[in-house]
Amino acid sequence: METMEPVETVIDAQDVTRRFGDIQALDGITLRVPRGVIYGLLGPSGSGKTTFIRILAGALRASSGTVTLLGRPQPSRANAAHIGYMTQTAAMYPDLSLRENLEFFGALYGLEGRRLSERIEEIAGEVGLGDRLAGPLHTFSGGMRQRASLCCALLHEPDLLILDEPTVGLDPVLRRAFWDRFRRLADVGRTLVVSSHVMDEAERCDVLGFVRDGRLLASDSPAALRQLTGQTSLEDAFLVLAGEPAAIAEGGVR
């Protein structure tokens, strides 16, 4: 991997919009993500999180606005090697073994030979799939598939991880393990964008972006968002920012 000047701002999105026909999926999202933080994108399903994540990852173009990743405009082929991307579906090849899947994706990122096989053993071991490398993916449970997908995103040690609802459907133990791993990655200077619609995950992020109807309602640390809204729970803070404080009294709606 090429050496780079340390860039303080890893993601710089300016006024990003995206339309699908008549539907305005994203409506002017502007945000900056500094190096080494976990940025949580929170919002109900259908709020535009996935659209924004796909634009960040370079799988989709913005209708207007700009995204700069690691100092380069996105999408750009130069960025591709520095991004680890995990989609909502496993997005791997069910008839291939985990090892074959990882060998394929590793090769796309320029890993090969000893380095590749060592990396595969290492990463699979870390997520508890070390003994399942030979198994075809279609024999995996949902949680195993999600861990396999995370392996795939981490394999080439990217600077920026873009993870679309990585913990959905995971049991609490695995979910904790995922978040512990995210934290360790941030601690060594990796930057993570993690989307979720589960509010109790918000607490584990350094910065939160609340998304609703394609707009960014707020973007700040959990503590700052609590202070701003005067609420103790982040869920309530979200509701206040979404302009529905009445819902709090009714016991909260998601």
Place this chain on the structure above:
Amino acid sequence: MSRRRVLALAKRIVHQFRRDHRSLFLLIVVPIIVLSLLGWIYRGSARSVTVAVVDQGSSPLAAQIVQGLQQDGTVKVRQMDAAAATSAVDRGDVDAVLTLPADLKVTLGAPPQQIQLTLEGSDPGTTGTVLAALNRTLPQTIVKAVSPAGLPIQLAPVFLHGGPQFDQLDYFAPVFIGFFGFFFVFLLTSVSFLRERMEGSIERLIVSPLSRGEIVLGYVLGFALFATLQSVVMVLFAVYVLRIHYAGHIGLVFLFTILLTLGAVNLGIFLSTFARTELQVVQFIPIVIVPQGLLSGIIWPIAALPRPLQWLSDVMPLTYANQALRGVMIRGDGLASLWVNVTVLVGFAVLMVVLGTSTLRRETA
């Protein structure tokens, strides 16, 4: 363009295929089964057609006619009496009754004698076989009765290509090899590419350092490997097991099947963009495959088609592949006389690569 990434993609396709026994079966075994069936149909002994002979007088000429019919080998001959023959043809046990009169002999200058032939008549194929056998043997036998040397003037055929042993299978096998290659490779690529989209893995590919061109090239390489394997197996089977007529250079047969399948791979990638389910891919078959099967000269020569259909034939890649495959295998044509076919097939493959790559670009739009 990175060779390593393209090879990684091709290797992945090979791995997937190795696991996918059904597709391998479809690609390798099914063509062999179909070719064998064709061989059986065209070369296996047909359902025997039986002619009952009622010999009313045991004249020497009658005995010679019976012998001639038996030697012809296309019909079975059973001698019966008149009553048994009548009920047998009525029941359908025999297909025709040939009644040879008692005083059958050749008398030059006398008015022609009649031999009665009663045909069951409900199957034109059977009727044709009976009439053809008699039309071959009767004149021969009658002339031999007068002059032992046989017909005084005989046809001496000289074959430029093919030969007296050349049959329907020799004529059809070369184009079936092309057709199967095109059909199966198209079907497998489009379904495999569609799966990539359905499973969401295409998203990972697009986000990775892999470029669109590399994706298409990797697919072409991976599938070309299996397409080549398929054509090698089919050609070897046709040549060495079915012993079909074969005049040209075997390398040219591979060249044309591979050129054709390269087009099919990219056509599959291109069209799979317009399908959302596997069923929708199957729905392309009547549009893409069937017209080419009918109009590319496989069964009916293009020259025999109505003019507007000939125009359609002219724009079908399979037409050029079929022409070339027949040319190579039957007539022993070389590249010098087939450069138009090579150009058209290469052009088709390139056009499909461009279209396939451009539809991939749409993926991110």
